Amino acid sequence: LGSSNDPRAASLLIPLLENQSSKVAQVIVDALEQLGPVAAYQTIPALNYLIATNSNRQLKQHARAALGRLTMLSALGVEDAAMTKARLHQLPEYQARVSSIDGSGAQLIMLSWQRPDGHLKGINVLYQDQLGIKDCYGIDEMELDRWNHLADELEEQGLGCFEVSFEYARAVIIEARAVNKRTRHKLPIAYAIWRPLIEVEDGKKKSSSVASTMIDLPDLTPETIALAQRGDELYRMPEFMWMYEPAINLEPYVTRYWVVSNGFELASERRGRKGKQREQEKQALLEELTSEALKTQVGEQWRTLYEMRLRRQAYLLQYIDRKEEAALAGAVAAVLHPASDIPIQDQAFPRAMIRFSIEEGPLRIMVDAFEAGKFGAFPIKFFNE
Numbered sequence: 001l002g003s004s005n006d007p008r009a010a011s012l013l014i015p016l017l018e019n020q021s022s023k024v025a026q027v028i029v030d031a032l033e034q035l036g037p038v039a040a041y042q043t044i045p046a047l048n049y050l051i052a053t054n055s056n057r058q059l060k061q062h063a064r065a066a067l068g069r070l071t072m073l074s075a076l077g078v079e080d081a082a083m084t085k086a087r088l089h090q091l092p093e094y095q096a097r098v099s100s101i102d103g104s105g106a107q108l109i110m111l112s113w114q115r116p117d118g119h120l121k122g123i124n125v126l127y128q129d130q131l132g133i134k135d136c137y138g139i140d141e142m143e144l145d146r147w148n149h150l151a152d153e154l155e156e157q158g159l160g161c162f163e164v165s166f167e168y169a170r171a172v173i174i175e176a177r178a179v180n181k182r183t184r185h186k187l188p189i190a191y192a193i194w195r196p197l198i199e200v201e202d203g204k205k206k207s208s209s210v211a212s213t214m215i216d217l218p219d220l221t222p223e224t225i226a227l228a229q230r231g232d233e234l235y236r237m238p239e240f241m242w243m244y245e246p247a248i249n250l251e252p253y254v255t256r257y258w259v260v261s262n263g264f265e266l267a268s269e270r271r272g273r274k275g276k277q278r279e280q281e282k283q284a285l286l287e288e289l290t291s292e293a294l295k296t297q298v299g300e301q302w303r304t305l306y307e308m309r310l311r312r313q314a315y316l317l318q319y320i321d322r323k324e325e326a327a328l329a330g331a332v333a334a335v336l337h338p339a340s341d342i343p344i345q346d347q348a349f350p351r352a353m354i355r356f357s358i359e360e361g362p363l364r365i366m367v368d369a370f371e372a373g374k375f376g377a378f379p380i381k382f383f384n385e
Helices: 009-016 022-053 057-073 078-088 144-156 166-183 189-198 222-228 231-236 247-270 272-297 300-319 323-336 348-359 361-370
Strands: 093-098 106-114 120-128 132-142 162-164
Touching: 009 022, 009 132, 009 189, 022 057, 022 189, 093 144, 093 166, 106 144, 106 166, 120 144, 120 166, 120 189, 132 144, 132 166, 132 189, 162 300, 222 323, 231 323, 231 348, 247 272, 247 348, 247 361, 272 348, 300 323, 323 348, 348 361
Parallel strands: none
Antiparallel strands: 093 106, 093 162, 106 120, 120 132
């Protein structure tokens, strides 16, 4: 790649800088330097970012030396120009899409721009509300059919894929980047490269004011409380198949339910006439475990976190004109807020979540055993297998 003399090679090399050993990263830096001035507009920001964020002194020195040589070989002023080129050559916006927020606070944002040759330039940004921007994946040249296929894949995975304005999508990304700054979670190098394209609009840098990404918290009126009592109805929607996080806290309850419910099933097989009674006992156990878990595992911090997730989801539903569902999610958020005086055991939505998480817990444990981690890889990829 380094000797290819093709600027597109930088788009493959730069993401490889993340999560690599220092020896591998040094080889990648050498390859970027070898590309020379043909890819300077991508390489210089990447090396600057690596120098600013990496803690390995030897790698930083290596990158600094490569950056110096690359700057000397390039035209005068190329380093400053590299940081502003994207703002001066903004492509026409094509489409922005976002997924719904899942139960762990993750959301996928997809942006695309129209290239002069009819293809698309596309970017995926994965946002997790406790970490910020967790991953970024972009491609310079993509066929329109592939872009539409990505949206279909999200639908198949149950995440939804809603077309939104660039203003809204950018607001979500800027919110995510603020979380990175607050938590000191390092931005992906790929995002640092695509950032000038993502965060500009109409050829100018965006102002500090951004669009809202969540609804205002409704007042806790009797009408709001009455609406929130139907909070379990959210579980009829694919966007709210949320499970309790962190899952490990529910393992004792899942284990108890699994062991005892299996006993009920064995007994009902032996005594078929008592099957209905056994099922009632199984449901009573599930409600008992749900009440116990609500009391011990749902604290103020958890309530604050899920109240914010509900408000983000409600804003998205409102944005796509599903106003009744948005109002229901907003009411649930108001009741869930730590300042609410409604006991957590009497709230329909958290009760439905805990019950669902315990009931589906065995399946979740088996799935987790086969996966390295929920966010170990990007949900969908731009390239075909």
